[in-house]
Amino acid sequence: MEQYIAYNLALGIVRTSSKTKQELGRTFARILGFHPGPLGKDGGIDGVIIPEDGRLVYFQSKLSQLELTVDHAKILYADIMYHKAEISVMLSGVGYKKTFKDRLFGHPYINPGSIHLLTLVDILAKTDSYDLAVQDIPKLKLIEEINWKQFK
Template structure:
């Protein structure tokens, strides 16, 4: 089996989980990223948070089977403002919608660019491929704004809970 097919199968495993499991995985991704996991259950739109060099980090995980669209861009931006964050990291299951020839101003990133004061934030848009396999420019850029990464062990997670 080719490496790309294996990667796709692993990603599909994450995306096929029920909502509660996806939420828990988002919290665990926050831990691995060196952040404090958000609360279990209704989390108010925050899966993790932290501070690096005085900059507040907001982390949200949306492990959907489809690309995140313009509506999710608005939710992400409003949470950055609400939580008074400096750095925003969004983890999507498969990525983000883009523009099309018929709708050149559509898509996640175009909507994000419409919001005021966006230049005040450092934003990292990651996908499962970025975070699980760590070989993308998006991953390399995000790591520069994160605390040291951590390995997730059962003992470490149990101690956190």
């Protein structure tokens, strides 16, 4: 998909209701093979996989209309540490402020290679960031199975 089309689709998605965005985040988690967290307050985790090797893979979706900020980075770091995640996937609606990345990757005990910061555009247009995440989580390719018509 062309990036400009993906961008316009992403804008439409982030402008939907909170309930729809929660359902979409859970759908992403389920399709990716994660065990989806509950709707609403989820304790900072939208999905988790514990593969045979025992490593915890963590998924969080924040489909905001705004770029995620330093405060979101603090929360993500705390959740990664709390859940002892070895691989983390964060899905944002439109992106991340530079301060988000500076703060997140400035924390101790963070392995930047094990954290995938994706946007809806990355998923829809299959960008380089998406390709890197697929190397860690091959099931990410299954995202094409989403029935977009279910989200109104």
